[in-house]
Each structure stands twice: as structure tokens, then as C-alpha cells.
Amino acid sequence: MAERIAIVGVGQTHHKSKRLDVTTAEMCAEAVERCLEDAQMTMKDIDNIVMGSFEVADGYYSPDKWIIPELGAVGKSGLEMQNVGTTGGVVAATGFNIAATGLFDAVLCLAWQKMDEAAGAFGRGGGGTNEYWTGQFPMSPITNFARRAYAYMDRSGCTEEHFAMVRVKQDQCAMKNEYAQLRLGLTLEKVMNDALLAWPIRRLHMCPTTAGAAACIVCPEGKAKKVTNKPVWVEDWYTCHQGGSLTMAEDPTSSTLAYASNLVYKRNGITNPPKDIQAWEVYEPASPAELRWIEEVGICEDYTAWKLFEQNKVGIDKEIPFNPSGGVTATNPIGATPVVRLVEAALQVRGDAGEHQIPGTINRAMATGYGGQGENVIMLLRKTL
Amino acid sequence: MTTEQKQDPEFIQFRYPREVTYHHALGYQSKFANGLKQGRILATKCPVDGRCTIPPRIVCPMHHVRQTEWVDQGQRGRLISAFKINFPMFNSRTGELQTWENPIIAVELEGGARMDGWCMETDPSKLKTGMLLEAVWRPEEERQGRADDIMYWKPIEE
Amino acid sequence: MAGRVGIVAVAQTKFEGKTLDKHTAELMYDVTRDVMGQTGLEFKEGSIDGTVAASYDLLSGPAGAYMFLGYVVGAYQREDERVLEDGALAVYYGAMQILSGHCDTVLLVSYTKESAIDKNLYEWVGMDQIYQRRVGLDFVSAAGLQAMRYTTKYGITPEQCAKVVVKARKNASNNPNAMCCDSLTVDDVLRSKMLCDPIRVQEAKPTPVDGACAMILASEDRAKKITDKPVWITGLGTCYDQHDLGWRELADCESLTTAAQRAYKMAGIKDPMKEFDVAEISEQYSYQELLWSEGLGFCGKGEGGKLIDSGKTDMGGELPINPSGGMLSGLPVCVAGMQRAAECVLQLRGEAGARQVSGATKAVAHGVDGPAGQLQCVITLEN
Numbered sequence: 001m002a003e004r005i006a007i008v009g010v011g012q013t014h015h016k017s018k019r020l021d022v023t024t025a026e027m028c029a030e031a032v033e034r035c036l037e038d039a040q041m042t043m044k045d046i047d048n049i050v051m052g053s054f055e056v057a058d059g060y061y062s063p064d065k066w067i068i069p070e071l072g073a074v075g076k077s078g079l080e081m082q083n084v085g086t087t088g089g090v091v092a093a094t095g096f097n098i099a100a101t102g103l104f105d106a107v108l109c110l111a112w113q114k115m116d117e118a119a120g121a122f123g124r125g126g127g128g129t130n131e132y133w134t135g136q137f138p139m140s141p142i143t144n145f146a147r148r149a150y151a152y153m154d155r156s157g158c159t160e161e162h163f164a165m166v167r168v169k170q171d172q173c174a175m176k177n178e179y180a181q182l183r184l185g186l187t188l189e190k191v192m193n194d195a196l197l198a199w200p201i202r203r204l205h206m207c208p209t210t211a212g213a214a215a216c217i218v219c220p221e222g223k224a225k226k227v228t229n230k231p232v233w234v235e236d237w238y239t240c241h242q243g244g245s246l247t248m249a250e251d252p253t254s255s256t257l258a259y260a261s262n263l264v265y266k267r268n269g270i271t272n273p274p275k276d277i278q279a280w281e282v283y284e285p286a287s288p289a290e291l292r293w294i295e296e297v298g299i300c301e302d303y304t305a306w307k308l309f310e311q312n313k314v315g316i317d318k319e320i321p322f323n324p325s326g327g328v329t330a331t332n333p334i335g336a337t338p339v340v341r342l343v344e345a346a347l348q349v350r351g352d353a354g355e356h357q358i359p360g361t362i363n364r365a366m367a368t369g370y371g372g373q374g375e376n377v378i379m380l381l382r383k384t385l
Numbered sequence: 386m387t388t389e390q391k392q393d394p395e396f397i398q399f400r401y402p403r404e405v406t407y408h409h410a411l412g413y414q415s416k417f418a419n420g421l422k423q424g425r426i427l428a429t430k431c432p433v434d435g436r437c438t439i440p441p442r443i444v445c446p447m448h449h450v451r452q453t454e455w456v457d458q459g460q461r462g463r464l465i466s467a468f469k470i471n472f473p474m475f476n477s478r479t480g481e482l483q484t485w486e487n488p489i490i491a492v493e494l495e496g497g498a499r500m501d502g503w504c505m506e507t508d509p510s511k512l513k514t515g516m517l518l519e520a521v522w523r524p525e526e527e528r529q530g531r532a533d534d535i536m537y538w539k540p541i542e543e
Numbered sequence: 544m545a546g547r548v549g550i551v552a553v554a555q556t557k558f559e560g561k562t563l564d565k566h567t568a569e570l571m572y573d574v575t576r577d578v579m580g581q582t583g584l585e586f587k588e589g590s591i592d593g594t595v596a597a598s599y600d601l602l603s604g605p606a607g608a609y610m611f612l613g614y615v616v617g618a619y620q621r622e623d624e625r626v627l628e629d630g631a632l633a634v635y636y637g638a639m640q641i642l643s644g645h646c647d648t649v650l651l652v653s654y655t656k657e658s659a660i661d662k663n664l665y666e667w668v669g670m671d672q673i674y675q676r677r678v679g680l681d682f683v684s685a686a687g688l689q690a691m692r693y694t695t696k697y698g699i700t701p702e703q704c705a706k707v708v709v710k711a712r713k714n715a716s717n718n719p720n721a722m723c724c725d726s727l728t729v730d731d732v733l734r735s736k737m738l739c740d741p742i743r744v745q746e747a748k749p750t751p752v753d754g755a756c757a758m759i760l761a762s763e764d765r766a767k768k769i770t771d772k773p774v775w776i777t778g779l780g781t782c783y784d785q786h787d788l789g790w791r792e793l794a795d796c797e798s799l800t801t802a803a804q805r806a807y808k809m810a811g812i813k814d815p816m817k818e819f820d821v822a823e824i825s826e827q828y829s830y831q832e833l834l835w836s837e838g839l840g841f842c843g844k845g846e847g848g849k850l851i852d853s854g855k856t857d858m859g860g861e862l863p864i865n866p867s868g869g870m871l872s873g874l875p876v877c878v879a880g881m882q883r884a885a886e887c888v889l890q891l892r893g894e895a896g897a898r899q900v901s902g903a904t905k906a907v908a909h910g911v912d913g914p915a916g917q918l919q920c921v922i923t924l925e926n
Contacts, residue, residue: 002644020396023673052627054607059401059668061601062627065913066671066786075801077781079636079918082600082627084607090624094636100643103809130604130611132414133440136532137501138474138485146468147491154514198470199509237645239593242618244446246611249491249501250438252466259620372610401672407604407659412566443568446614449586451572 003102004385006224006231007216009039010343015181015212015331018116024063025070028112031213032071039217039227041106043071046217048098049078051110052091053335058117077104085285085371086241087111088214088338092369092379093237099218106223112213113333134247141285142206144373146198147252149288153200158291158306160200164191165309166287167204167329173316174326176355181210181331205287207332214339216346232346233382235364236264241375248373255374257296261366264378265298270364273298278362279348280322281341283370287329294322297366321358324348328370338369342379349383416455417441418530424522426458426535428498437498459495460520462538466491467504467512478533492518492538505537517541548638549766549773550924551759552581553885558722558754558873561658565753567603571615571654574757582759582769584648586617591759592646593622597633597653598877601665616652616757629825630756631880631910631920637760638776648761648769653882655875657751662876670914671786682827683747685788685914687739690830692793694741697845699833701741705732706851707829708746708871714858715868717897722873723749732829746829749873756882774888777905778812778923780805786917794845799838799909799919806907806921807840815840815862816855819923820903821890822864823883825911826871832856832864835909839921858900866890866898880910884922891926 011034013019019027028051036042049071051064064080083090088111095109137143149163168188174180184190186204194202224231240260245251261273270276282297284290294305299320308314316324325344328337345365347353362383369377411418417440420427428437429452431445437456444451467490473482487503490512494500505521506512518538528534554577556570584590594616600608609625616623626633630653640646667681693699709729715721727745735745759769766773782805784798785791803815812818822839826832833847841862842850850856856864865871867886870879887906889895903926910920 002642020398025671055627056600056607060672061599061665061668062913064627065669065783065917068783069786069790074783074785075798076783077802077805078783079632079781080627081624082609083623083625084600084610093622094624094639097636097643097645098639100645101639103639103642130440130608132409132411132418133532134501135604136477137489138470138476139489139501140474142472143468143470143489146470147466150466150468196471198468198472239622239624240620241610241623242446242614242620244614244619246438246440246442246614247499247501249465249499252491256620372607375610401676403664403668405660405664409604409659410563410566410656412562412564412569414566443566443572443615446619449617449619451576 003100003220004233005096005099005218005220006233007346008219008224008227008231009035009041009217010346011035011038012179012214012340012343013212014179015210015333017181017208017210019114019211020116024058024112024114024117025067027114027211028067028110028213029070031112031215032108032110035215035217041217041227043073046106046108047076048104048107049073049076049110050081050091050095050098050107051078052081052087053112054084054087055082057334058114083241083371085334086239086338086369086375086377087335089369089377089379090239092339092342093239093377095218096234096237099220102220105219107218108215109218109339110213110215111336111339113335114211115209115333116211142197142201144248145206145286145289146201147248148292149200149286151252152288152292156303156306160192161188162306162309163200163205163288164188166290167191169309169314170287170323170327170329173324173356174330176316177325180326182208183330201286205329207285207328210331210333212331212333212336214336214343216339216343230350232349233385235380235382236268237380238264238378243374245373255296257293257368257376260376260378261297264380268380274320277364277366278360279345279358279365281325281345281365281367282323283337283341283368284323284328285332285370316356317359324353324356324358338377341367341369345381349381413443414441421534422528422530426494427455428458428496430454430456437496439498439500456496458498462492462494462518464490464512464514464516464518465493465499466514467509469509478531487537488512490538502535502538505539517543546763548641548776549761549763550776550888551761551766551769551773552578553758553888554578555720555756555882555885556754557720558752560722560751562656562753567654567656568612568615570753570755571612571652574755575616575650575652578757578759584759586619586621591617591648591650593640594618594650594652595633595637595640596623596625597628597630597881598625598655599627602655602660604659616650628918629880629910629912629920630878630882631884631908631922632781634881634884634922635779635781635920638779641760641762647765648759650757650759651881652755652757653878654755655877656753657875658753662750674787682914683739686828687742688788689793689915690741690828693830693834696794697848699830699848701733702729703833703848703851704746704829705729707826707832708732710857711865711869711871714866714898715872718867721868722752724868724872742828748827748870752873752875754875754878756878756885758881758885772892774891774924774926776922777925778806778810781918781920784917788915793915796834796838796916799835799916802919803839803921806923810923812923815907819862819905819907821866821887821900821906822862823867823886823906824864824869824909825879825883826869829871831916836864839907839909863900866895866900880920883910884908887924891924
């Protein structure tokens with residue numbers, strides 16, 4: 001039964017801080033329409049839909065029920081998934097599993113987030129804290145990353161300026177991505193003097209709130225080859241959420257990224273990540289985190305990534321093409337973001353990323369999802385089987 | 386009464402407030418909450434590797450063994466990290482938005498568990514990793530089994 | 544490589560109104576350890592590959608509640624995904640994980656504490672926010688509208704609906720896990736207060752109910768090694784209906800018919816009434832057992848009332864429906880669908896005790912989510 005699978009179409013909305021011109025359902029339909037157009041398919045060709053968002057942050061319960069009709073998908077099989085921040089990654093993994101059974105011709109994976117509707121639901125609801133303990137503190141992703149950044153500075157010896165270098169690089173990439181939300185033309189001074197949220201995290205270091213959606217269509221091998229001459233093969237995936245600590249107090253570096261990446265590398269014969277993988281779209285909710293993630297995915301030694309930025313080695317056409325789309329500090333529709341990473345990685349493999357296309361042949365791309373206290377989803381794509 | 390024609394907005398948004406009240410059962414965590422009311426910090430301990438964790442866990446995540454042993458973590462600990470938030474956040478006891486003068490810290494307790502707390506010292510530059518801290522509790526009648534029953538951690542001399 | 548998917552162990556808590564002495568994690572832990580104990584499987588490589596949970600964060604508390612519960616079901620450095628639907632969809636997806644070849648053995652867990660929050664409130668939030676929520680529609684009133692349309696169009700009588708409840712509670716007296724097993728008469732049911740015309744209080748699923756359910760799925764080869772009584776999943780089907788109630792013909796359940804057809808096609812079932820020995824379905828309101836029977840193909844359109852009158856769906860009848868007492872005897876939402884499948888497994892293993900349908904070889908489990916059964920899920924099983 002197990003089939004090899006490929007992404008045959010991708011689509012995303014132009015991400016904005018507010019989409020007051022559409023309902024959530026309409027916004028999802030926009031992403032789906034673009035995706036179907038990219039695949040040159042219609043909704044008739046889709047026979048299973050996997051969807052998800054961090055619905056509680058938007059103030060919803062079970063939103064798939066009223067989004068399905070807007071997509072023209074009444075009568076289809078499908079289900080909704082949610083895993084907080086990694087939701088999009090779980091949606092993708094679910095779609096991959098369902099497509100790989102070979103029981104369906106085409107599986108649509110859709111993820112979205114409309115944070116302009118939340119009106120503080122995320123913060124008031126405890127922003128990813130548990131109902132008993134961390135929810136009693138004024139904690140949020142901002143404070144989580146403050147702890148991470150502090151621990152990183154402590155262990156690596158880097159300075160605030162290096163965090164600013166990361167943010168400026170991300171912005172330079174975003175300026176070449178029409179879908180990115182924040183395209184600001186940042187300088188080091190602007191970042192280093194921006195409002196301090198929780199030292200050493202400044203406002204510009206953190207991801208924005210976004211309204212956006214992204215979708216992709218996954219087909220088993222036979223169908224994929226019929227639908228497109230540029231299938232993006234899904235080599236492997238792994239959802240790795242729990243690393244043992246529930247609070248950042250226990251472990252301010254808490255993350256499953258290194259563990260999960262190494263597991264995926266091992267079972268796919270990847271021994272030299274910076275060489276074996278030519279495009280990276282890794283979910284980094286804050287600029288300081290990007291430094292640590294670069295190390296955790298095996299691009300360089302622990303606590304040395306800041307040197308790569310000092311040496312100007314990270315960028316679309318540089319030695320380390322990390323988050324050429326501008327990444328998550330430019331755009332973060334939380335539930336959708338891992339699918340945005342997947343879409344961007346697929347575009348890189350196809351050579352369709354336009355102005356932010358990494359030069360050269362992209363044989364392998366990696367996309368990740370992130371959530372909570374270091375939860376990760378790994379998605380590995382290939383140009384040829 | 387104005388004579389100007391009022392223009393309908395092209396796109397309408399509407400507010401939809403709703404109040405949701407939860408009734409949570411703490412279950413096995415009640416022991417921890419009662420401990421706080423009594424001025425004690427209790428943590429669950431993994432029978433395999435001896436790791437103590439706060440908040441209490443029903444199983445150790447690594448070994449998936451039921452944790453039934455509770456260990457008093459003492460009243461002192463060492464500072465692991467501290468940060469101050471520069472933006473208003475909700476106070477979960479009052480439900481109100483407020484600014485926070487006291488840094489939030491991570492403390493490693495005598496018993497080995499690490500927990501979050503607030504620091505009495507409001508100037509972060511005076512805080513050093515490893516400095517000795519002592520718990521300052523709310524008056525007993527004000528304790529509710531909540532995190533802020535420990536009002537602050539106070540730096541003390543070695 | 545996967546072959547068939549087998550269910551090798553099931554567990555459920557005793558379903559109770561309010562488990563005020565237990566944290567959600569304890570319910571999850573109890574059922575997880577139960578199925579692990581039955582099979583000897585552990586959370587390590589070559590044993591359990593991953594977990595699929597089914598629950599709703601909104602029911603548990605603040606945004607992201609599952610983040611702090613995943614570790615209880617073995618998510619440490621291991622794959623885990625959460626289905627934001629009724630537990631039947633977790634069985635559907637768990638089976639897909641194995642059929643895809645990605646996993647060999649999967650733990651499924653579903654948990655809900657209805658006592659934590661007012662059920663009507665979150666179901667109201669589940670309606671679309673622009674048109675239906677603003678007129679105060681929630682799942683109860685959606686069911687009321689469907690019940691009114693269904694019973695009016697096909698002449699289903701209040702007595703026929705009440706019989707469903709009487710049968711449910713009578714069956715529940717054989718089920719040690721059931722919450723409500725009081726013996727009711729048709730009169731008792733019809734004399735109870737009106738909840739949402741035409742649904743009376745005694746015709747609605749009791750609430751709040753707390754509980755959890757777990758099962759372990761494995762690929763064919765693996766399943767045969769783990770147990771000598773694997774139960775095979777032979778068919779899977781889901782289907783979404785329209786959301787706006789006005790767009791639907793509420794007297795029919797087209798989405799269930801479609802979902803059932805998808806599952807039956809996979810399983811090679813042509814005559815459900817004849818071929819199945821037992822059915823465990825999700826009926827939150829009395830009329831739903833009659834309507835879902837039609838969608839599942841146990842009888843023709845509009846004949847649900849005649850079906851219950853015939854006695855064919857009683858214990859001892861041709862196709863007993865809900866020997867466990869079903870949702871009308873007290874099951875939490877979200878857990879219900881997985882628990883229906885678990886009951887089918889017990890039946891097919893011959894382990895259903897006093898509620899056993901003797902010689903059962905083929906069963907159908909059914910789960911539902913959304914207003915008036917918008918999302919339907921059908922799972923067919925055989926031993």
C-alpha cells in the first residue's frame with residue numbers, strides 16, 4: 001500500500017497583519033484557489049482534505065465545519081488537526097500519511113490563521129501556557145524567547161548586534177518575497193534601538209501577528225507524474241513535539257530540533273547537512289532563535305552560528321541559504337506557518353521562487369514547523385526520487 | 386441632525402465578547418497546590434533518574450513511569466536566569482492588564498527542581514546567575530495554592 | 544508491507560458525571576497504561592511508533608492545552624499528532640498512518656472532561672460566527688431543527704424516538720462502564736421536560752460526562768505477533784455535509800450515506816443489515832439513532848421509526864444497535880467515536896461480558912462531529 005508521494009501544487013495568500021476584507025473562510029478559499037490553479041486542478045479532483053489552524057487563538061471551536069463549504073468541498077472526506085504552533089506541520093504530516101496510503105488521488109493540505117480576529121484571545125487565554133502553572137505568570141512566546149536568547153548569549157559569547165544582523169538578513173530576503181508581511185528595509189541601528197520587550201528581545205526580533213493561509217496538494221506517485229512535470233517529492237517527515245521539559249525554567253534551550261533532524265538525516269542517508277540540503281525553510285519565531293536552529297539542524301558547530309552572520313555567509317545567494325523567503329519574523333500566521341515553510345521549500349525545489357530563488361539546482365529542501373517549548377516537525381523534500 | 390450622507394464602510398467588523406469560565410480539577414496536582422498554601426514547595430520525583438519537576442508531572446516523560454513520590458524542595462535556590470517584561474501583561478489573579486516591575490526568574494531549588502518565580506530585586510543588572518535566593522511568601526490567609534503564593538524570591542547573603 | 548490494520552488492545556475509563564478528583568492527565572494515563580499493559584508494548588523504538596490523540600483544546604482550558612498533556616501519552620521524542628475531531632477520526636487517521644507504511648504501531652487516545660466547561664457554550668462557538676451563531680444556534684438547537692424536520696417529513700412518532708432511550712438505558716445496565724442505566728419507560732421519557740422541541744431532556748445525551756478511551760493499532764504482521772485476537776479494520780469512510788442548516792435537507796443524512804458507502808466499498812459490504820452482527824453508533828439525541836440507521840443502510844429512507852418498532856435493533860435482534868448503551872447512556876463528546884470502535888472490538892473478541900452479541904464477526908462503528916451530524920465517520924471491523 002505504501003506509495004511515494006509528491007507535492008503537485010502550492011498556494012498562499014499575501015500575508016498581512018489584518019485581512020479585514022475577507023472572512024476566515026474566504027481567506028482559506030483564496031489560498032486553496034491559488035493552490036488548485038498552480039496544480040492546474042479543480043476541487044473535483046481533490047478527494048481528501050486535511051486542515052488546521054491554532055483555532056483557539058482566533059477564538060474558534062471546530063472551524064473546519066464552516067470553512068469546508070466555502071472551499072466547495074462539501075461531500076469530501078477530510079478532517080482537522082491541531083497541535084498549537086506546529087499545527088501546519090501536523091496538517092502536512094497527516095496529508096502525507098493519507099496520500100501515501102494510495103487510497104486517494106489527491107489530498108489537499110490547508111492551514112490558516114486570522115489573528116486580527118483574536119483580539120487578545122491568545123494572550124488572555126494564556127498564550128500557550130498550561131492552565132495551572134505557567135498560565136499564572138505573564139508568560140508568552142516573547143518571554144520564552146527572551147530566555148532562549150539570554151541562554152544563547154551566555155553560552156556563545158555573541159552580542160545583541162548579532163541578533164540584529166540576523167533580523168536584517170531576514171528582512172533583506174523578505175523584501176524579495178511578495179507574499180511576506182513585513183518588508184521594512186531594516187538597518188542594524190533600527191533593530192538595535194527598537195522597543196525592548198523583554199531583554200534581550202526587541203519588538204523587531206519577534207514574529208508579527210498575521211492573517212494568512214497556505215495550501216498544498218499531495219498525490220501518490222502515479223497520479224503526481226500525470227498531474228505535473230515538476231513534482232516535489234516528499235522524502236520523509238517526523239513530528240517531534242516533546243523533549244522532556246514543559247517550562248522554559250526547566251530548560252531554557254528546550255528543543256527537539258536537533259534530535260528530530262538527526263533522526264531524519266540518519267534514515268535518509270544524509271551525512272553532511274549543509275551539503276546534502278540546498279534549501280532551508282526553518283520556523284524561527286525570533287531572530288536569536290535562528291542562530292540556535294542553524295546549529296541544531298547541523299549546519300555548523302553548536303554556539304558558532306553567529307560567526308556565519310559576522311562573515312556575511314547567510315543569504316539567498318550565499319553559502320548558507322537559510323530562510324530565503326524572509327522566514328517567520330517577516331510572516332507568522334501561527335497555524336499556517338509550517339505550511340508556508342513547506343510551500344516556500346517546494347517553490348525552491350521547483351525553481352519557482354522568483355526573486356528570492358536560491359541559485360543553482362535544489363535537490364533537497366528542508367522545511368520545519370515549531371511550537372510550544374521547542375516542538376518541531378521536520379519535512380524533507382526532493383527534486384528527484 | 387447632519388445633512389451629510391453617511392457612507393457605508395466597504396468592510397464591516399463586529400465585536401463578539403463572550404465569557405468562558407472553566408472548572409478545572411487539579412487532581413493529583415492538588416498536593417502541590419496545598420503544599421503552596423502550607424508554605425512548602427513540593428515536586429514529583431522520577432523513580433528512575435531522580436529528577437524532580439515543577440509543575441508536578443503524572444509520569445516522567447522520558448521513562449513513562451508513574452511519579453508518586455513528592456519531595457520538599459526547601460525554601461532556597463539559585464538564580465538561573467531573569468528577565469523583565471517591558472509591556473503590559475495580564476495578571477492571572479486579578480484578570481487585569483498591568484505593568485510588571487519585578488523580573489521573572491528561573492530558580493533551581495535545593496531539591497533540584499527548577500521553577501519560575503518573581504524576583505524582589507527590580508534592577509536586572511544586580512542579578513547574577515548562581516546567586517542565592519530565598520522564598521518570600523504571601524501571608525498564609527492570602528495563599529490560594531497559586532504560583533504567586535510565593536510573592537518573591539529575595540537575594541540573600543551566602 | 545502494511546497489509547491490514549489490526550486493533551490489538553482497547554481500554555476505557557468508567558464514564559462519570561464529574562471527575563472532580565482527577566486531572567485530565569490521570570484519565571489519559573489510566574487508559575494508556577491499560578492498553579500498554581495488555582500488550583506489553585512500551586514507548587521505545589520497535590514498540591510504539593507514535594500517538595494520535597483526539598481532543599479539543601477549548602474544552603481543556605487555555606490555548607494550547609495539549610502541549611502539556613502529550614507527554615502522558617508517550618510523546619517524548621516520538622511522533623504524535625492530534626486530531627481536532629471526534630475520536631472516530633483518530634481511528635481513521637491512525638489506520639492511515641499504518642497503511643501509509645510510515646508507522647507500524649500506533650497508540651490512539653481520546654479524552655474529554657465535559658465537567659470543565661458548559662457544553663452548550665463551546666458548541667455554540669462551533670457555529671459559524673456571522674450567520675448562525677448570531678441567532679443563537681448551537682448544536683442542541685441544530686439537533687432540534689433536524690429532529691423536527693425528520694420526524695415531520697417521515698411521520699416518526701415521539702414514541703418511536705422514546706423507544707431509543709428505553710433500549711439504550713436497558714442495554715447500559717449490562718455495561719459496567721456506563722453512566723446511566725436507570726430503567727425508563729416510554730412514558731418516563733415523554734413526560735420529561737422539553738429541552739429543545741421536539742427533543743426532551745431524557746432524549747438528549749447526559750452531560751457533563753468525563754472520560755477517556757485508548758486503543759493500539761498495528762500493521763497485520765505486528766498485530767498477529769502482539770495478540771491472538773486482533774480485530775481488523777476493513778473499511779474507513781468520512782464525509783462533510785453543508786454547515787449552514789438551511790442548505791441541508793435535514794430529514795436525510797447524505798453525508799452519512801456517503802461516508803458509509805466509502806467504508807462499505809473498501810470492506811466489500813453490500814447488505815449492512817444482514818452482514819453486520821453489531822453496530823455501535825454515536826447518537827447524541829434519540830432521533831439520531833433512527834436517522835443514522837437510515838444513513839448506515841440498515842433500513843430505507845424514512846424507515847427509522849419502523850426499524851425500532853420491529854425489534855431488529857434490540858439485543859437478540861437481527862442487528863443490535865448500541866449493546867453498550869451508546870451515547871444516550873452517558874459518553875463524553877470527542878471520546879464517543881473512539882469508544883464506539885472500542886466496544887465493537889470487545890464484541891468481536893468475545894469480551895463484551897453481559898452485553899455480548901453472541902458469535903459476532905462483523906461490526907460497524909460510527910462517529911460524528913459538528914452540528915446535526917455535519918461530519919460523519921464510519922469504520923467497519925471484523926475478527
